Ligand SMILES: Cc1cc2nc3c(=O)[nH]c(=O)nc-3n(C[C@H](O)[C@H](O)[C@H](O)COP(=O)(O)O)c2cc1C
């Protein structure tokens with residue numbers, strides 16, 4: 105059984121309430137941190153090696169160091185609870201079952217950053233979690249952990265929950281800030297970065313829910329202790345949301361030393377492939393990261409066991425590797441069609457593009473159309489090359505990384521499964537188009553998908 109820092113108490117009856125959470129040792133990190141100098145708290149976070157859990161894996165302590173400290177200018181902490189990446193549902197679990205761990209982490213982080221007003225920006229669809237968080241905030245306030253003069257230290261802090269309207273792009277930190285300010289969630293051109301000019305032009309740190317929840321154990325046990333867990337630059341534990349053709353879909357807290365094979369097949373985690381089917385492929389870090397075929401998922405191109413951490417999952421770059429991303433582990437068995445799967449993702453990204461940049465706005469639309477044609481047996485072989493060309497022209501040419509996020513899955517699917525794309529083109533008679541534009545196959549390796 106691996107070490108648990110975030111979910112250890114998740115199954116304690118009543119842990120959602122302040123009373124039980126406190127009895128189980130909750131809010132100790134606030135008592136400890138508020139006696140420390142703010143720079144010391146930041147130093148502990150730096151020592152921990154914690155990397156942002158929202159996708160990019162940027163070192164949290166370093167990010168906190170960047171926040172501009174202009175005398176008289178308020179600063180803000182914003183927690184990114186947008187979690188709209190397909191396949192990712194770990195923040196939901198944390199907020200729903202142990203809301204106080206997020207509030208506790210936020211108080212410590214707000215103190216370290218000098219934020220007297222902090223926000224949780226939550227995706228619109230998580231409506232019931234808004235109530236859970238607001239209840240936790242009210243309880244923390246009632247018990248002196250929020251509001252004015254917290255624990256008599258002179259530190260004031262309020263936390264507000266802001267509900268988004270259900271746009272994936274509002275998870276991108278600058279779009280999130282625009283939305284929080286009450287505007288349309290269009291990403292901003294960077295620089296300036298939020299650490300200099302964020303919410304209402306004030307220095308702002310945007311961090312993921314899991315990142316902020318991890319601050320609790322870093323302060324309780326010390327940054328050095330946290331850094332001892334895991335391996336290399338993948339310190340601490342990581343929440344993975346696993347879904348797809350496995351026996352036990354769910355949210356798992358892993359020590360980042362375990363192998364991908366252990367994660368998929370051991371009973372402690374995914375419990376193996378459902379119905380004894382063969383593993384075909386996996387998207388290891390949420391829909392934006394490159395898909396890996398089974399052989400490259402379990403073993404790197406160097407022949408080493410692939411591990412569940414930042415370095416190992418990206419070993420080989422995008423040619424033979426992928427990314428840890430947001431930890432959304434999507435597993436496909438031998439029955440799944442990679443073309444249809446890629447089309448579904450392309451449709452999502454086309455829908456979610458904010459439309460500000462031409463390569464993303466136009467390119468996502470063209471990728472969706474070409475993929476649908478390939479899927480339905482209405483394409484030429486040269487369309488596969490055209491698709492490749494379009495994704496290359498999107499990548500790196502846009503204001504925000506949504507363009508890359510739309511391009512990478514397409515690139516990886518063609519790179520690793522080109523034969524499957526060609527099969528569709530060469531076997532148009534095997535595809536029957538439905539009214540929904542999704543194809544059914546005469547070939548038994550494909551599952552009919554209409555629901
Ligand atoms: C299109 C898009 C969607 C994103 N969605 C999320 C999200 O839902 N949650 C999140 O924490 N980060 C998301 N990010 C990453 C954020 O921009 C930002 O890097 C992150 O919140 C920083 O927190 P961290 O350093 O703790 O990871 C998204 C990025 C992009 C480009």
Ligand code: SF4
Pocket residue numbers: 273290291456457458459460461462464465502503504505506507
């Ligand atoms: S890359 Fe796409 S989502 Fe991002 S700013 Fe450009 S058009 Fe909008």
